[in-house]
Amino acid sequence: MRKNKFVAKTLLLIVLAFAMVISACGNGDNKSTNAGNDGKTAEGKSGNSSGELKPVELVMVFPVGGEPKDLKLVQDEINKMTKAKINATVKLVPIGFGAWAQQKTLMMSGNEQVDLIVSGLGTYSQDVAKGQLLELDGYLAENGQGVTEALDSLDTAFLNATRIDGKIYAVPSIRDLAADYGITMRKDLVEKYNIDTAAIKSLDDLDVVFKTIKDNEPDMIPTVKYGTSILDIYVLSYFDNLGEGFGVLPGYDNDLKVVNMYETPEYAEMLNTVRRWNQTGYIAKDAATSTETQYNLVKSGKAFSFISHMKPGIETQESRSTGKEMVSVHFRPAATATYNITSVMWSIARNSKDPERAMMLLNMMYTDKDFINLLDYGIENKHYVKVSDNVIDYPQGVDATSSGYNLQMGWMFGNQSLSHIWNGDDPELWNQLAEFNRNAVKSKALGFTFNADAVKTEIAAVTNVQNQYKIALETGTVDPIAKLPEFNKQLKAAGIDKIIAEKQKQLDAWAAAKK
Amino acid sequence: MQASGKLYQWIINIVMLVFTFFCIMPFWLLFSASLTDDMELVRSGYAFFPDKISFSAYHYLWNSSSDIIRAYSITVLTTIIGTTLGLTLTAMVAYPLSRIEMPFRNTLAFYVFFTMLFNGGLVPTYLLYTNYFDLKNTMLALIIPGLLMNGFFIILMRTFFASSIPTAIIESAYIDGAREWKIFYRIVLPLSTPVLATVGLFYTILYWNDWFNGLIYLTDSHYYSLQNLLNRILLDVQFLQSSTQAGSRNADIGANIPLAPMRMAMAAIGVIPLLIAYPFFQKYFVKGLTIGAVKG
Numbered sequence: 001m002r003k004n005k006f007v008a009k010t011l012l013l014i015v016l017a018f019a020m021v022i023s024a025c026g027n028g029d030n031k032s033t034n035a036g037n038d039g040k041t042a043e044g045k046s047g048n049s050s051g052e053l054k055p056v057e058l059v060m061v062f063p064v065g066g067e068p069k070d071l072k073l074v075q076d077e078i079n080k081m082t083k084a085k086i087n088a089t090v091k092l093v094p095i096g097f098g099a100w101a102q103q104k105t106l107m108m109s110g111n112e113q114v115d116l117i118v119s120g121l122g123t124y125s126q127d128v129a130k131g132q133l134l135e136l137d138g139y140l141a142e143n144g145q146g147v148t149e150a151l152d153s154l155d156t157a158f159l160n161a162t163r164i165d166g167k168i169y170a171v172p173s174i175r176d177l178a179a180d181y182g183i184t185m186r187k188d189l190v191e192k193y194n195i196d197t198a199a200i201k202s203l204d205d206l207d208v209v210f211k212t213i214k215d216n217e218p219d220m221i222p223t224v225k226y227g228t229s230i231l232d233i234y235v236l237s238y239f240d241n242l243g244e245g246f247g248v249l250p251g252y253d254n255d256l257k258v259v260n261m262y263e264t265p266e267y268a269e270m271l272n273t274v275r276r277w278n279q280t281g282y283i284a285k286d287a288a289t290s291t292e293t294q295y296n297l298v299k300s301g302k303a304f305s306f307i308s309h310m311k312p313g314i315e316t317q318e319s320r321s322t323g324k325e326m327v328s329v330h331f332r333p334a335a336t337a338t339y340n341i342t343s344v345m346w347s348i349a350r351n352s353k354d355p356e357r358a359m360m361l362l363n364m365m366y367t368d369k370d371f372i373n374l375l376d377y378g379i380e381n382k383h384y385v386k387v388s389d390n391v392i393d394y395p396q397g398v399d400a401t402s403s404g405y406n407l408q409m410g411w412m413f414g415n416q417s418l419s420h421i422w423n424g425d426d427p428e429l430w431n432q433l434a435e436f437n438r439n440a441v442k443s444k445a446l447g448f449t450f451n452a453d454a455v456k457t458e459i460a461a462v463t464n465v466q467n468q469y470k471i472a473l474e475t476g477t478v479d480p481i482a483k484l485p486e487f488n489k490q491l492k493a494a495g496i497d498k499i500i501a502e503k504q505k506q507l508d509a510w511a512a513a514k515k
Numbered sequence: 516m517q518a519s520g521k522l523y524q525w526i527i528n529i530v531m532l533v534f535t536f537f538c539i540m541p542f543w544l545l546f547s548a549s550l551t552d553d554m555e556l557v558r559s560g561y562a563f564f565p566d567k568i569s570f571s572a573y574h575y576l577w578n579s580s581s582d583i584i585r586a587y588s589i590t591v592l593t594t595i596i597g598t599t600l601g602l603t604l605t606a607m608v609a610y611p612l613s614r615i616e617m618p619f620r621n622t623l624a625f626y627v628f629f630t631m632l633f634n635g636g637l638v639p640t641y642l643l644y645t646n647y648f649d650l651k652n653t654m655l656a657l658i659i660p661g662l663l664m665n666g667f668f669i670i671l672m673r674t675f676f677a678s679s680i681p682t683a684i685i686e687s688a689y690i691d692g693a694r695e696w697k698i699f700y701r702i703v704l705p706l707s708t709p710v711l712a713t714v715g716l717f718y719t720i721l722y723w724n725d726w727f728n729g730l731i732y733l734t735d736s737h738y739y740s741l742q743n744l745l746n747r748i749l750l751d752v753q754f755l756q757s758s759t760q761a762g763s764r765n766a767d768i769g770a771n772i773p774l775a776p777m778r779m780a781m782a783a784i785g786v787i788p789l790l791i792a793y794p795f796f797q798k799y800f801v802k803g804l805t806i807g808a809v810k811g
Binding site for chain 2: 065066067093094095096097098099102103106109110111112292296297299300301302
């Protein structure tokens with residue numbers, strides 16, 4: 001009995017010791033963060049430059065391709081600026097694209113402080129449905145006039161496109177809010193073989209071009225895929241995919257009648273073209289399974305061109321990505337659908353400590369030139385130097401890989417049109433971009449966001465079928481004459497008609513509410 | 516009789532050789548890919564013997580060494596701390612559970628066993644560790660959640676203690692005046708090196724290979740471990756290649772991702788230490804595998 005007691009005591013001791021270790025660690029952390037906060041508060045009180053505003057710390061969460069080395073330095077600069085203007089400090093929290101979905105979901109589901117967050121990236125309607133984003137109309141009217149003005153000066157349709165049940169939950173960044181489509185090719189080869197770029201008006205005009213390349217450069221693949229297939233992105237020039245592409249609007253209009261894209265004659269026509277290319281050897285034999293990006297393929301000298309979505313200034317951008325001089329031919333006109341706008345937006349999270357101040361910060365992101373340039377390009381004379389008034393370049397001895405802050409994500413941070421222009425881009429780029437956005441064909445369903453909850457199981461089943469056929473068809477690996485009908489039969493069996501009917505129902509309701 | 520024995524040996528050896536070959540081949544491909552010129556890799560694909568050997572991938576890693584070395588030291592540190600702490604705690608839980616005199620023994624054993632089958636799910640776990648223990652963006656996040664104590668290891672050790680340490684030894688030590696602590700660390704632990712080495716190796720591998728905690732609990736790149744760094748790069752690549760819908764943006768980011776040889780080189784330097792450590796553990800490991808076997 002005595003022994004038993006002793007063992008029990010020992011065990012208790014161990015448990016207690018362990019608990020102490022844990023709580024000690026926890027306390028240590030708490031103390032340090034508290035101390036940090038105290039420091040900031042004290043600082044804030046002494047430097048009370050913006051009147052009655054209480055000092056706050058705002059947390060800004062956004063995705064990145066890789067965290068830049070000098071992020072903290074840029075953050076310090078930003079804080080100097082925001083301290084003076086809205087008496088707030090900003091904590092930048094970049095999350096890698098790969099971890100984004102997981103970490104964002106976890107951060108938003110707890111009560112961690114998140115003030116401004118990039119919404120969109122395909123989950124906008126879900127996040128709104130979960131109630132994770134705050135309704136912005138009131139805040140926009142009060143503290144975000146700059147945001148509204150900047151967006152409405154392009155077209156009032158853009159801000160309205162974000163409305164879900166009539167309310168705004170996110171504002172799109174000002175960037176290319178539409179896309180046109182065409183082909184990007186190696187400039188040196190285009191010149192060498194006198195390829196007439198003006199003659200390219202459709203996919204079928206490309207056969208001549210590819211033949212020239214195939215005949216003269218036998219080791220080169222005339223065209224490679226962009227996204228998951230050759231046509232993956234290009235089909236969007238014919239169809240508003242209304243979300244996930246099951247049920248589309250041909251010609252961005254079709255009187256709001258939703259159809260199955262895979263049954264349209266346009267799609268079948270495109271597949272025939274791609275099949276012909278594959279048979280003639282214009283597409284790599286392993287195109288369906290290759291995972292190499294188009295940029296690496298062009299960079300290594302293995303590929304000649306790719307068909308993609310575009311925007312003004314695409315040539316210089318693609319030249320940078322491929323390390324080769326490129327030339328682009330835009331042969332399908334610009335169009336805007338809801339996803340062009342909702343793909344990258346900013347929202348105020350439900351967990352925000354101070355939504356009003358978060359809106360003030362957001363307002364700065366659309367109106368304050370210096371703030372935007374800091375976020376886009378880093379610190380002047382350290383991460384970039386001015387070449388002329390508005391044009392910037394790397395400082396001497398610094399290049400893309402050695403720069404401590406080289407996000408190149410101006411399209412994400414608010415109003416890109418207020419940022420500097422990188423050397424090599426057209427100095428008029430932002431004006432061209434604004435024109436491009438204004439003149440793009442607006443989809444008749446612009447602003448409609450499909451809520452897929454009711455047909456979740458069908459979507460999963462149809463996606464499986466799509467994974468099985470789409471890439472093989474769109475790279476010309478299999479014969480569309482035999483496989484396309486089979487594909488459609490399988491889609492029907494998996495329930496695509498139900499998805500289309502649900503989409504049509506929601507679209508009709510949306511259209512009725514809009515009137 | 517003898518001839519057939521020889522034939523048998525031959526067959527066994529050939530089967531083993533073939534098996535070894537298949538085990539080594541992927542590693543060899545990994546190393547050779549990491550030594551291939553990156554553009555060569557795009558042009559002519561992976562090869563067991565690259566046409567053009569290039570150390571550019573390792574050169575690149577050396578140049579960005581501040582990140583890699585930090586990630587490496589984080590991995591080493593979490594592995595050492597985690598293994599030591601995990602092993603100590605596991606032994607300290609397993610030993611009392613192996614003693615029949617222990618009160619509430621079955622209840623506690625069931626509690627341990629229960630965690631092997633059920634857990635709270637990702638979101639509640641995350642909320643607990645970030646909101647109540649403040650583990651987010653700390654080193655502890657790489658050590659504690661999900662890894663530190665493992666029900667399976669506890670039961671493995673308890674079985675060893677119960678079956679391989681004769682009660683007579685413990686009783687004799689007790690008669691000689693040793694208290695429980697002394698019995699534990701002077702008698703039981705020295706007799707248990709096989710199981711300690713086995714579980715230690717399991718812990719080492721778990722900690723060394725863990726990337727999930729980093730993915731969940733870290734947003735500060737300062738604490739990324741090697742596997743986490745590698746995993747993030749791979750996930751980023753995957754993201755860029757999938758998703759067409761929101762993906763019209765993707766192309767803009769692709770330029771910053773390291774090319775295939777760099778990824779291979781990172782995987783190579785990530786796996787080497789374990790390959791080196793393994794032979795030293797192996798002799799214990801073999802003994803450890805016979806845990807539970809009846810002894811004379």
